[in-house]
Amino acid sequence: MTHEIDQYLQIVADIEQAYKTAIKENREQLQSSKAHRIDTRVFWFGMIAPSIVAVLIAPFSLIASLSWTAYVSWGLIGVSYLALLIYPLLGMWLYRDSIRKVLTAPFASLMQANVKTIMQIDAQYLPKLVSLPCDTLKLGVLELKNERSALEKRTHLVTGAIEKIGIFPGLLALAVGLTALSKTLSSAGIMTARLDWVFALAGANIIFYFMCAYSQIMMSRYDRMVALTELAIERKNSQSS
Numbered sequence: 108m109t110h111e112i113d114q115y116l117q118i119v120a121d122i123e124q125a126y127k128t129a130i131k132e133n134r135e136q137l138q139s140s141k142a143h144r145i146d147t148r149v150f151w152f153g154m155i156a157p158s159i160v161a162v163l164i165a166p167f168s169l170i171a172s173l174s175w176t177a178y179v180s181w182g183l184i185g186v187s188y189l190a191l192l193i194y195p196l197l198g199m200w201l202y203r204d205s206i207r208k209v210l211t212a213p214f215a216s217l218m219q220a221n222v223k224t225i226m227q228i229d230a231q232y233l234p235k236l237v238s239l240p241c242d243t244l245k246l247g248v249l250e251l252k253n254e255r256s257a258l259e260k261r262t263h264l265v266t267g268a269i270e271k272i273g274i275f276p277g278l279l280a281l282a283v284g285l286t287a288l289s290k291t292l293s294s295a296g297i298m299t300a301r302l303d304w305v306f307a308l309a310g311a312n313i314i315f316y317f318m319c320a321y322s323q324i325m326m327s328r329y330d331r332m333v334a335l336t337e338l339a340i341e342r343k344n345s346q347s348s
Contacts, residue, residue, distance in 0.1 A: 111243040118235050119247075119332060125228045133224075142201035149197060153190030157183040158314060191316075229335055236339035237346070244340045248333055255329035262322040265315065 137143040161183035168177035199206055236244065 111240055115239055115243050115247050118232055122228060122232050126225070129224045129228065146198065146201055149190060149194060154187050154194065157186040233335065233339060236336060237342050241340060241343055244336050244343070248336045251329050251333045251336070255326055258322060258326060262319060265318065
């Protein structure tokens with residue numbers, strides 16, 4: 108059965124590679140557009156880079172002579188959250204022509220954009236899955252479900268159920284920190300309270316947000332492969348009956 112397992116894993120790898128190739132080709136078509144360049148710059152330089160820099164320079168605020176770096180860190184965290192909130196609106200403006208098409212024919216446009224390529228790839232590799240023994244396919248479903256569950260548990264162990272609460276805790280921590288910072292600056296200029304825990308919450312929340320988003324993408328791929336393998340099992344059973 109080892110040979111059949113290797114075949115199954117190779118088919119899964121081929122499907123993933125075909126999907127990546129399709130995404131790469133689509134990305135290459137978009138890279139020449141001005142909208143894509145603006146989108147990419149806002150994502151990396153508006154959301155990702157400020158968060159990384161804020162976390163890196165935050166420890167320097169513990170040094171008395173470099174306490175001003177705490178203000179810089181807070182500002183960078185604020186920039187990341189602002190970009191995170193503006194990003195969807197920016198995308199709506201940059202891709203307004205596509206959105207206009209979606210509004211004209213919502214279901215058909217979304218199917219064309221999100222489903223067509225995946226359906227073509229799945230249809231290409233489904234016969235190869237059907238050619239495998241049923242026991243191998245069932246074992247593949249079992250292992251994929253186990254891996255998906257393990258990934259979900261590891262993600263929740265680190266980030267918690269952040270997909271349910273979103274970025275609200277970080278925004279709340281940022282608001283508390285900025286309020287206290289404003290009061291401090293308007294007074295004698297001396298920090299009246301330590302806000303390390305507030306900064307940690309604001310910074311960690313946005314990092315965990317992206318970690319959770321990546322995990323959700325990976326889990327959706329597991330779900331897709333499980334569904335495709337189960338479809339192969341159903342087709343194999345219908346052929347044998």
